[in-house]
Amino acid sequence: GIQVEQSPPDLILQEGANSTLRCNFSDSVNNLQWFHQNPWGQLINLFYIPSGTKQNGRLSATTVATERYSLLYISSSQTTDSGVYFCASEDNAGNMLTFGGGTRLMVKP
Amino acid sequence: NAGVTQTPKFQVLKTGQSMTLQCAQDMNHNSMYWYRQDPGMGLRLIYYSASEGTTDKGEVPNGYNVSRLNKREFSLRLESAAPSQTSVYFCASSELAPGELFFGEGSRLTVL
Numbered sequence: 001g002i003q004v005e006q007s008p009p010d011l012i013l014q015e016g017a018n019s020t021l022r023c024n025f026s027d028s029v030n031n032l033q034w035f036h037q038n039p040w041g042q043l044i045n046l047f048y049i050p051s052g053t054k055q056n057g058r059l060s061a062t063t064v065a066t067e068r069y070s071l072l073y074i075s076s077s078q079t080t081d082s083g084v085y086f087c088a089s090e091d092n093a094g095n096m097l098t099f100g101g102g103t104r105l106m107v108k109p
Numbered sequence: 110n111a112g113v114t115q116t117p118k119f120q121v122l123k124t125g126q127s128m129t130l131q132c133a134q135d136m137n138h139n140s141m142y143w144y145r146q147d148p149g150m151g152l153r154l155i156y157y158s159a160s161e162g163t164t165d166k167g168e169v170p171n172g173y174n175v176s177r178l179n180k181r182e183f184s185l186r187l188e189s190a191a192p193s194q195t196s197v198y199f200c201a202s203s204e205l206a207p208g209e210l211f212f213g214e215g216s217r218l219t220v221l
Contacts (some may be wrong), residue, residue, distance in 0.1 A: 026182055030207075031207050033209060033210060035212075040211075043199060044212075045211060045212075084146050088152075096154050097210065101150060
């Protein structure tokens with residue numbers, strides 16, 4: 001199956017700062033998704049982004065499927081952005097989503 | 110909107126005991142999934158049901174069984190719990206498999 005590597009593994013930001021999280025994949029990606037797990041453990045789907053760029057408020061995501069990576073941009077970070085961000089993708093064999101190990105983000109006030 | 114609902118939220122078992130985690134979704138999704146999340150790790154797929162009447166193994170199916178009771182409900186059963194099954198379990202659903210996932214709030218299971 002596909003291997004999913006996320007970087008950085010940990011990130012500490014001051015409130016108001018911008019950041020970029022990255023996902024690299026070992027194979028071509030399909031059905032790429034980004035999730036946020038808040039400090040209470042709840043998983044929220046942020047983006048369903050097989051290719052191209054999408055924006056939702058302060059967050060945006062870009063997937064370049066041919067180059068096997070995706071980026072999540074967080075602008076003007078807030079303390080409520082803290083938590084773990086996961087990316088996940090299906091591989092070309094049609095296997096179910098494989099998750100990366102996550103990026104743990106802490107935004108300090 | 111309830112979305113995906115899991116019960117129970119917390120459970121403590123002794124080694125060898127059995128239990129069933131229940132999951133229900135009200136989004137009329139065709140596909141449902143069970144994942145486990147261990148400390149510091151991402152999510153690993155246990156079983157999934159692409160559509161009512163079908164179930165398939167995921168990455169880590171050993172020690173688990175599932176039942177797709179109807180379109181809304183998908184249960185996960187541990188027949189003889191082991192300490193290695195201590196984890197947080199998430200149920201998810203999507204309109205199609207694979208597809209955009211929506212998760213329940215998780216069930217924290219501890220096996221002593």
